Amino acid sequence: MISSSKSRTLPEARISIGPAFLCAWYVWERARELAEGTTVVGWYHSHPDLGVFFSGTDRKTQRAFFNQPHCIGLVVDPMLLQEKWFIGPDSIELQDIQILR
Numbered sequence: 670m671i672s673s674s675k676s677r678t679l680p681e682a683r684i685s686i687g688p689a690f691l692c693a694w695y696v697w698e699r700a701r702e703l704a705e706g707t708t709v710v711g712w713y714h715s716h717p718d719l720g721v722f723f724s725g726t727d728r729k730t731q732r733a734f735f736n737q738p739h740c741i742g743l744v745v746d747p748m749l750l751q752e753k754w755f756i757g758p759d760s761i762e763l764q765d766i767q768i769l770r
Contacts, residue, residue, distance in 0.1 A: 689726045697734050711741035721746050721753035728760045 736758040754763040
C-alpha cells in the first residue's frame with residue numbers, strides 16, 4: 670500500500686474478463702513456454718456428463734487461439750465415454766470416418 674499526504678479521486682473503472690478466456694490464455698502461454706520452437710496445433714477439454722459439443726465459448730477460443738485450417742479441438746465427456754473433434758477456425762465437426770485411430 671502506498672500512502673500519500675495528497676489524495677485525489679479517480680473515476681472508477683471496471684474490467685471484466687471471463688474465466689474461460691483466462692483459462693485459455695493461461696494454457697496458451699504455458700504451452701508456448703514449455704514447447705518453445707514447436708507449434709501447438711490443438712487443445713482439448715471435458716464436459717463431464719453434458720455430452721460432447723463445442724459451446725459458443727469453445728468456438729471463440731478455437732477462433733482466437735487455433736485459427737489455422739489444420740488446428741483441432743477435442744471435447745470429451747468422461748462420464749458418457751464420448752468424444753468429438755473439431756477443426757479450423759470455424760470449428761467444423763469431424764465425422765468418425767475422418768479420424769484416424
